[in-house]
Amino acid sequence: MLRQTEGSRAVAEAVALCRPQVICAYPITPQTHIVEGVGEMVKSGQLAGCEFINVESEFAALSVAIGASAAGARTYTATSSQGLLFMAEAVYNAAGLGLPIVMTIGNRAIGAPINIWNDHSDSMSMRDAGWIQLYAETNQEALDLHIQAFRLAEELSCPVMVCMDGFILTHAYDRVDIPTQAQVDAFLPPFEPRQALDPAEPVTIGAMVGPEAFTEVRYLAHHKQLRALSLIPQLSEAFAKQFGRDSGGLIRSYRTADAETIVVSLGSVNGTVQEVVDEMRDAGIAIGSVSMCSFRPFPLTALRDALGHAKRVVVLEKCLAVGLGGIVSDGVRKSLSGIQLKGYTVIAGLGGRPITRASLKQLFEDAGTDELEQVTFLDLNADVVAHELEREQLARRTGPTAEAILRRLGTVGPRIGQGHP
Amino acid sequence: MAAAPADAMSQQKPIGGTAMFQVRIHGRGGQGVVSGAELLSVAGFLEGRFAQAFPSFGSERMGTPVIAYCRLDEKEIRLREPVLEPDALIVQDATLLHQVDLFAGLHRGSYILLNSTRSFGELGLSDFTGSFRRARLCTVHATQIAIEHVGRAVPNVPLLGAFAAITGQVRLESVIAAIREKFPHVVAEKNVAAATEAYATVSKLRETADA
Numbered sequence: 155m156l157r158q159t160e161g162s163r164a165v166a167e168a169v170a171l172c173r174p175q176v177i178c179a180y181p182i183t184p185q186t187h188i189v190e191g192v193g194e195m196v197k198s199g200q201l202a203g204c205e206f207i208n209v210e211s212e213f214a215a216l217s218v219a220i221g222a223s224a225a226g227a228r229t230y231t232a233t234s235s236q237g238l239l240f241m242a243e244a245v246y247n248a249a250g251l252g253l254p255i256v257m258t259i260g261n262r263a264i265g266a267p268i269n270i271w272n273d274h275s276d277s278m279s280m281r282d283a284g285w286i287q288l289y290a291e292t293n294q295e296a297l298d299l300h301i302q303a304f305r306l307a308e309e310l311s312c313p314v315m316v317c318m319d320g321f322i323l324t325h326a327y328d329r330v331d332i333p334t335q336a337q338v339d340a341f342l343p344p345f346e347p348r349q350a351l352d353p354a355e356p357v358t359i360g361a362m363v364g365p366e367a368f369t370e371v372r373y374l375a376h377h378k379q380l381r382a383l384s385l386i387p388q389l390s391e392a393f394a395k396q397f398g399r400d401s402g403g404l405i406r407s408y409r410t411a412d413a414e415t416i417v418v419s420l421g422s423v424n425g426t427v428q429e430v431v432d433e434m435r436d437a438g439i440a441i442g443s444v445s446m447c448s449f450r451p452f453p454l455t456a457l458r459d460a461l462g463h464a465k466r467v468v469v470l471e472k473c474l475a476v477g478l479g480g481i482v483s484d485g486v487r488k489s490l491s492g493i494q495l496k497g498y499t500v501i502a503g504l505g506g507r508p509i510t511r512a513s514l515k516q517l518f519e520d521a522g523t524d525e526l527e528q529v530t531f532l533d534l535n536a537d538v539v540a541h542e543l544e545r546e547q548l549a550r551r552t553g554p555t556a557e558a559i560l561r562r563l564g565t566v567g568p569r570i571g572q573g574h575p
Numbered sequence: 576m577a578a579a580p581a582d583a584m585s586q587q588k589p590i591g592g593t594a595m596f597q598v599r600i601h602g603r604g605g606q607g608v609v610s611g612a613e614l615l616s617v618a619g620f621l622e623g624r625f626a627q628a629f630p631s632f633g634s635e636r637m638g639t640p641v642i643a644y645c646r647l648d649e650k651e652i653r654l655r656e657p658v659l660e661p662d663a664l665i666v667q668d669a670t671l672l673h674q675v676d677l678f679a680g681l682h683r684g685s686y687i688l689l690n691s692t693r694s695f696g697e698l699g700l701s702d703f704t705g706s707f708r709r710a711r712l713c714t715v716h717a718t719q720i721a722i723e724h725v726g727r728a729v730p731n732v733p734l735l736g737a738f739a740a741i742t743g744q745v746r747l748e749s750v751i752a753a754i755r756e757k758f759p760h761v762v763a764e765k766n767v768a769a770a771t772e773a774y775a776t777v778s779k780l781r782e783t784a785d786a
Contacts, residue, residue: 156620158616158617158619158620158621158626160613321629321630322629322655325629325630326627326628326629327612327613327616327617327626327627327628327629328616328626328627328652329620329625329626422655423655425652425653425654425655426653426654426655426656428653429653429654508656508657509655509656510656510657510659511654511656512659
């Protein structure tokens with residue numbers, strides 16, 4: 155059924171349709187509306203056969219999820235930002251134990267400085283924890299990916315994070331098609347755990363493993379993700395057959411066939427990128443874009459096939475590997491090993507800075523004439539940076555950086571779009 | 576999604592905007608700015624259009640400046656940037672005139688809808704609004720209408736009624752249907768009355784101005 159609703163509500167409805175048996179979560183902006191939504195549905199009886207467990211922290215939320223999943227229950231949780239960091243130890247454990255938990259990440263920056271706005275720093279910090287990571291481009295895709303995620307997680311016995319841009323998607327009212335229970339039931343069979351704690355047939359889950367077997371267990375975790383490289387597209391195709399729309403998959407290419415410049419990005423920004431691609435195509439510029447849905451496993455071969463013919467690749471990422479540059483770019487370059495082309499990393503949208511068509515168009519034009527630096531910070535306010543560096547040269551006790559920059563900028567609240575003017 | 580040929584697209588574009596209709600709503604925390612944008616998107620959706628509403632993502636508190644956006648289009652909306660060049664601006668609180676760059680990005684064809692008992696001239700805006708089309712400028716006493724019908728100073732819903740009257744982008748019936756979808760019955764009917772009165776007031780002003 156078509157509905158105009160908030161992204162968080164759409165995800166809550168999707169999760170409920172997946173018939174989870176245990177949900178435990180701790181609220182943190184911007185994912186709060188999702189767990190509030192499923193919580194209400196459990197309380198009202200709309201989501202039957204599910205226990206909603208209130209916990210005291212994110213660490214407890216995922217720890218309870220681990221216990222519930224190990225007991226054979228289909229288990230769901232959600233978090234964001236510092237909440238994900240606080241559960242970090244359990245994040246690794248869930249994957250190491252091979253428990254098919256599905257967790258939504260309402261993507262948000264990590265402090266300090268304190269910032270509640272969107273970027274991908276949170277989920278990227280857990281990229282090597284062993285979870286599959288899928289990134290949604292729209293609210294429809296966020297809804298759809300949750301349905302696929304439970305099946306993917308349970309077929310592989312591996313946890314899955316569905317990442318959706320905080321506020322930009324979680325708080326946006328958009329048109330979504332919410333499937334029927336019968337459609338979801340036909341796609342997602344009841345959970346048949348590969349391992350389950352059962353008093354009638356006692357086993358241990360979580361043994362101590364020494365040097366004699368640790369490598370083999372880790373290798374099998376890697377092997378599982380490599381299997382996901384073929385399973386993710388298969389599930390996306392099966393989903394299209396059942397629901398009549400394309401969602402998920404490893405990557406999606408847009409106007410790339412004859413493109414000289416290809417922009418790679420994750421998540422909702424790809425919509426704005428496509429608008430700019432169309433505008434530049436109208437002006438005769440051979441540009442296209444690739445949206446990565448799967449970041450873990452990293453689709454090396456699919457990217458190589460999609461990008462290998464281009465003259466240059468611009469990776470637009472909402473996260474920063476401090477001291478290196480890009481996180482996504484690193485993998486993209488690996489996918490192009492041995493192929494000679496120009497590669498650019500662009501760090502954009504950090505801490506919720508709007509990524510505008512105007513800035514992207516200028517950026518892609520500069521890329522087209524190869525005038526970009528290896529690593530570019532989109533819309534960086536160079537004056538503010540230069541002033542702060544100069545201040546630090548002139549005096550020893552210059553105080554905290556963030557506060558000094560805020561003083562220099564003056565009031566920022568009233569600014570339209572709250573970005574760099 | 577089949578795109579129209581580039582030439583046809585550019586011919587359809589009205590001056591100063593695109594085929595998409597973009598709305599920016601300014602107000603203060605507690606005035607229902609975000610709900611207003613959401614309701615407008617539901618009204619657009621109920622008319623079969625694509626609609627996207629989203630807040631300006633601040634850590635809103637009572638009384639602080641808040642912005643929300645709504646886009647209406649005939650095709651799927653991919654754009655995720657804030658509304659930088661609004662086709663319509665709704666100002667829920669006139670005290671923001673001195674605090675926020677409300678008019679950023681407006682074009683000559685833009686609508687300006689302001690919650691005030693005073694005219695643009697009385698608010699000292701004649702010089703600025705002189706270059707806009709008169710029929711697209713409107714002040715309406717939305718707070719009074721809200722207090723009268725809803726019992727609270729939430730001007731968002733009456734402003735949507737006024738928006739429907741001056742822009743014709745959505746019908747009043749769709750705004751009413753959106754209100755009934757969003758609010759529980761008693762609250763909904765109070766808001767329906769507020770939207771209807773604002774719509775009638777602004778429509779009447781229009782007729783008087785035309786006559």
